[in-house]
Amino acid sequence: MSHDWPLWEVFVRTKGGLAHRHFGSVHAPDAELALRHARDTYTRRMEGVSIWVVPSAEITASDPEQAGELFEPAADKIYRHPTFYDIPDEVKHI
Amino acid sequence: MASLPPIDVPTGATGKGSFDAPSAGQPDAARFEYLLRLGDDSLILGQRLSEWCGHGPVLEVDLSLANLSLDLIGQATHLLEDAGDGDKLAFHRDVLDFRNCLLVEQPNGDFARTMARHLLFSTWQHMLFEWLTGSSDRFLVEFASKAVKEVAYHRELSSEWTVRLGDGTEESARRMAEGLDWNWRFVPELFEVDETLQPLIDRAIAPDPREFEEEYRSAIGAVLAEAQLEVPADQRPILGGRRGHHSEHLGHLLAVMQFLPRTYPDATW
Numbered sequence: 153m154s155h156d157w158p159l160w161e162v163f164v165r166t167k168g169g170l171a172h173r174h175f176g177s178v179h180a181p182d183a184e185l186a187l188r189h190a191r192d193t194y195t196r197r198m199e200g201v202s203i204w205v206v207p208s209a210e211i212t213a214s215d216p217e218q219a220g221e222l223f224e225p226a227a228d229k230i231y232r233h234p235t236f237y238d239i240p241d242e243v244k245h246i
Numbered sequence: 247m248a249s250l251p252p253i254d255v256p257t258g259a260t261g262k263g264s265f266d267a268p269s270a271g272q273p274d275a276a277r278f279e280y281l282l283r284l285g286d287d288s289l290i291l292g293q294r295l296s297e298w299c300g301h302g303p304v305l306e307v308d309l310s311l312a313n314l315s316l317d318l319i320g321q322a323t324h325l326l327e328d329a330g331d332g333d334k335l336a337f338h339r340d341v342l343d344f345r346n347c348l349l350v351e352q353p354n355g356d357f358a359r360t361m362a363r364h365l366l367f368s369t370w371q372h373m374l375f376e377w378l379t380g381s382s383d384r385f386l387v388e389f390a391s392k393a394v395k396e397v398a399y400h401r402e403l404s405s406e407w408t409v410r411l412g413d414g415t416e417e418s419a420r421r422m423a424e425g426l427d428w429n430w431r432f433v434p435e436l437f438e439v440d441e442t443l444q445p446l447i448d449r450a451i452a453p454d455p456r457e458f459e460e461e462y463r464s465a466i467g468a469v470l471a472e473a474q475l476e477v478p479a480d481q482r483p484i485l486g487g488r489r490g491h492h493s494e495h496l497g498h499l500l501a502v503m504q505f506l507p508r509t510y511p512d513a514t515w
Contacts, residue, residue: 157304178306181410188403189306192313 158207160186164194165202170245172204180205277383278329279345279442280452283488285325286346289336290496291367292318293503294354303357310403314364317396321389328385337507341490341497348487349432351496358418359425361407366429368400369465370436370455377453386451405469412473419475426470427478434483437462442488 157179163172175194180186186205195203214222226232295315302308326332349367354360375397378390411422437455439447446452470477486492506513 179304180306184406185410188310188406192310193306196309196313 157181158209160190160205161208161211162186162190162194163204163206164190164200166200168201172202175199177208178205183207276442276445277451280446281325281329282335282345283347285322285329285335286344287350287367287371288318288325289322290344290346290499291350291364292316292322293499294350294352295360295364297354298360307357311360314400314403317393317400321393321396324389324393328389333507337504341492341500343490344492344496344500345488345490346492346496347432347435348484348493349429349435351487351493351499352429352432353495355425355428356421358411358421359428361404361411362422362425363429364400364404365408365469366426366433366466367436368397368404369469370433370462372397372401373458373462374453374455377458381452382450408469408475409473412470412475422473423475423478426475430478431481431484435485435487438485438488440488
């Protein structure tokens with residue numbers, strides 16, 4: 153039965169002010185039930201305040217075979233990291 | 247013909263069942279009885295739904311059903327703890343002493359029948375708990391204010407499944423219609439007012455359920471219309487659960503639920 157149902161990617165906002173984060177995926181016949189399933193699967197222990205579900209088929213992924221050209225050039229460019237600034241202690245979630 | 251030996255009635259027994267209400271000097275017998283009715287509804291349906299655990303049609307639905315079950319068992323814990331010793335009430339009463347409605351003890355059947363039962367029960371329970379948030383009983387107000395949100399979710403979930411199964415394939419529609427038909431005869435009991443309930447209605451502790459019966463029937467009718475299903479024909483209503491006259495199914499459920507604490511009364515974990 154679940155093989156007939158499309159897969160949905162689940163994103164959960166764990167508290168106000170934070171971005172939605174990918175939590176996992178669920179099978180469901182439609183978007184509304186995907187939300188229900190996501191709620192029952194991933195937020196049973198007060199993990200979330202908001203849920204998004206997205207059809208997995210709608211996600212365009214990068215090609216793992218292109219990982220070299222996509223990501224390796226960034227590896228030796230330390231100056232692109234904002235680590236040369238002093239960040240005040242009060243600023244969180246950076 | 248040899249006569250049977252006299253039944254050994256323990257002193258203090260009410261004669262209605264083997265369980266003696268806890269705490270000597272019971273201050274409010276009607277309220278105690280009402281807490282049992284509410285608590286037993288949640289307890290028995292929670293136990294019933296737990297039978298799905300590991301058997302759900304798919305993993306996600308398995309989790310959904312276990313979630314409903316845990317909500318209900320949580321409600322039962324609050325209600326029976328307020329009535330007395332919750333564990334003792336749950337695990338050491340006999341079938342005649344249970345006060346749940348007959349609907350909640352009905353066997354799960356297939357997934358459609360379970361959802362039909364849940365639609366019929368949670369729609370009623372939601373209207374009941376909404377009323378109880380304004381009860382004259384402080385405990386019930388606090389209890390219902392929290393539980394009404396759980397039950398609102400139960401109602402939405404079972405409504406959505408009813409629509410999807412009813413308006414789904416030929417087979418799912420047939421199963422949903424059969425599930426509704428099986429459970430339909432237990433609906434009138436939900437709106438019964440008897441001599442135990444009437445004084446609680448008079449004291450504004452409990453609602454007169456007949457006040458929201460029309461709203462209930464139109465709410466169920468709206469879900470069934472969206473599900474392309476007919477409202478089942480009224481059948482001869484079956485009553486008696488509130489007075490301990492249960493179907494054969496409850497005894498089997500209790501045997502499973504109560505086996506461990508009855509066999510090993512001192513067991514802890």
